[in-house]
């Protein structure tokens with residue numbers, strides 16, 4: 144699965160764009176987070192890798208801005224399991240397990256549009272990296 | 286030990302247990318390393334030195350240097366510093382040394398540039414003048430903005446809390462009367478064996494805030510227990526692993542080493558207030574801290590640590606293994622840590638100004654007034670700022686003469702269209718310097734002064750500040 148960030152302007156926010164695309168392309172689109180009001184919206188969604196290109200194209204055709212957020216990764220060599228990052232995470236993607244190791248839940252993390260934890264890490268173990276399947280789409284016009 | 290005392294009592298524990306090992310792994314800013322470079326040819330008496338662009342102190346003779354953990358790289362400040370230099374050297378990496386000098390008859394050289402590893406150094410000793418604080422405060426931030434401190438990143442309005450220290454695993458907490466700790470106590474330091482060389486600076490035993498000064502051969506250390514670190518907008522530091530064995534010499538020590546996290550308390554302190562005595566918002570135990578959330582007033586706050594409990598446990602376990610395998614021998618201190626040291630604040634011979642010293646009465650208006658009335662008040666009271674308050678005197682907005690001019694230019698007539706709702710404020714006990722910085726940062730010329738309930742107490746203007754601070 145690949146994560147995409149969709150931005151809808153005021154003029155199109157009322158339209159059921161996501162639903163239309165799911166029906167039209169017959170692709171499951173999983174919504175991770177959504178902040179929508181009458182002035183516009185921001186949605187993070189997950190789509191299957193193989194459908195990424197056509198889904199992105201379909202959203203762009205309908206006037207949505209699509210970008211591929213970077214993923215947040217932790218270098219386990221550098222991480223000292225201090226815990227400084229844990230309480231900063233708005234979605235509780237960072238946990239401390241039984242033996243006091245700090246573990247990241249990549250599925251939950253909303254990626255580089257958040258990045259709240261990144262500058263709090265004293266060993267600079269947290270980095271944002273490109274999604275490995277994002278090469279083709281990130282370079283195209285947004 | 287802790288469990289044994291609980292289940293079988295102090296007597297049994299005293300008979301069964303010989304030594305309790307402890308450990309802690311946290312950021313310790315008062316850390317550093319002494320190195321000796323050997324002489325160059327022609328020789329140089331170093332005046333200024335840098336390693337990997339980090340300025341290095343030159344406290345003594347020609348080629349002795351002290352790498353302070355908090356010194357920051359001139360090229361990458363806040364990201365790379367003395368702590369990282371020490372870690373790099375310990376890891377066996379090559380570093381670049383640059384030095385300059387004024388040149389003397391016996392030391393003619395004025396510059397040098399060379400590459401070194403730890404093997405090229407004569408001595409490389411970790412020499413930390415304050416480590417291993419018995420406990421730390423728990424930090425929160427009441428301000429409306431995120432603050433970056435030595436207690437980490439603190440989100441606005443008490444949204445998170447941080448703490449440091451290993452609690453019941455902390456070395457000094459297990460021997461709070463320093464019966465077995467003092468000059469000459471052999472310890473685990475950075476992955477090898479080191480020594481306590483006396484009380485640390487700011488040692489404050491009467492408030493259970495003891496510290497130690499330590500020394501160890503850094504050439505033998507392990508980067509797993511010695512890590513350079515960066516605290517955003519605060520600076521660089523060094524994480525240091527320390528473990529102390531506590532021999533159970535008497536029943537009292539059996540009892541003391543049984544200390545639990547729920548018996549160790551610390552204050553929840555508001556780091557949003559940049560003063561020496563920061564407001565204390567509550568009191569919590571290390572048990573609560575380690576549980577991941579604390580309660581302050583009626584608010585539940587998520588809390589996490591800055592020091593690594595995982596590594597602290599590993600240190601205590603390693604020390605235990607060393608002792609069992611006969612690699613580590615306990616020593617009796619030559620002189621115990623003092624119990625009567627007093628930690629005094631700095632004597633200040635120049636006065637510091639606070640917001641309360643310069644604030645003036647605020648000219649206010651109410652929500653339901655007309656723009657016209659507010660404009661008139663600006664003229665008659667000859668001020669530039671009108672503070673909007675509700676019936677209880679609480680801050681709801683601010684209107685400036687510039688806002689009114691602009692409103693007229695745009696043909697706006699309602700007060701509601703003109704007022705700024707998101708007001709940047711100051712607190713009365715804040716140093717004038719930080720208030721002044723905030724004005725500059727937001728490019729504004731006054732700050733309403735409010736109390737904790739957002740009641741308006743006055744206003745401080747850039748003009749008043751510059752009169753007093755003379756800039």
Ligand code: SF4
Pocket residue numbers: 215231232233234235236237251252253254255257258259260261
């Ligand atoms: S980037 Fe944000 S969501 Fe992801 S782990 Fe860090 S704080 Fe949590």
Ligand code: SF4
Pocket residue numbers: 217221222223224225226227228229245263264265266267268269
């Ligand atoms: S702040 Fe960095 S070092 Fe500490 S637990 Fe998080 S990722 Fe690991």
